[in-house]
Amino acid sequence: MHVRLTLLAAARSASLLDVRFDDDRPLDAAGWHDVQRRVPSLLHLAAAELRYCSPSARCRETGEALGLTPLSQVALRECDMGRWRGRTLAEVTAAEPHAVDRWLADPRVAPHGGESLLAFIQRIGGWLDTRPVGDGGWAVAVAEPSVVRAAVCYVLKAPPHSYWNIDAQPLAALTLAGRPGEWQLCLE
Template sequence: MSVRLKLLAAARNSTLLETRFGDDRPLDAAGWHEAERAAPVLCRLAAAELRYCSPSARCRQTGEALGLRPLAQPALRDCDMGRWRGRTLGEVTAADPRGVEAWLADPRSAPHGGESLLEFITRIGGWLDTRPAEDAAGLLAVAEPAVVRAALVYVLQAPPHAYWRIDVQPLSVTTLTGRSGKWDLLLEA
């Protein structure tokens, strides 16, 4: 049997320049507005029999704003950024330029003391591969854009550095089909 999993990227909680590693801030006013505006289109996702979300505030609130009532899954949390948690890329680059360079160049590197990119991708892939083998009414996960990117790298069996080339927009939906170890990306009209 094949599983159909829809990954919904959470609504925004800050502007791109204010984005912080491991950011657990709630949705900002723009994020709430965007989610409420998208609700008539995205409410169809509530038909999924199993609904999950990353445990972050913005993922839970995105699910709430859309009436999805997803169950938080610790395995869907964002990458553990260790000492860099709560800081912007600009702040970290100013304080630890070599660390940032190593982190961007080597997917096994974790200069922040948290998860490496490779460990993050592997964790998300492990979650994917433990989804039920049958899905009568589909699966849904409201996740951080980073989680969606990691899932795509895993599913496409792309090299880890491809992660940096995937742009996931807030409230975008990505559909994956398949089963443990055999996933496909489905682009829908």
């Protein structure tokens, strides 16, 4: 079974400007403007057989603005940041510097009480590998930039710390092709 999956990073919201962990703020005015400006170049995504989104407000709103009417997928949520949810990295670093150091250095730890980076990457990979798209089919998912980064790590079978070296800008699209466990990145 050979399928195609396009991941589209959601448009920005205020949380992307102050980098809050696992924040569910809606699109801001600039994010809405960016989506409207990009509609002509992203309109083709509505032709996908299946259309999904992360459950956050900004992902749902990005998908709706593009006319995708996406189905929310809990498995596509951001990494569970436990007690750090809604706080900035600077706030957490000031309060728990050693915990932040451990979290950045070891992808298996979750000092915040949520999900480790490794578990997050594996969850996203599990979602990729269980999409019910028919042979030759196409699915689209509007996701958090962190989800796109995790998908790249999973698909490339890259070490989890590679996650920190991937930059997924708002409205960036990534297309994957293949089958469960055997994905390829498609640069278009």
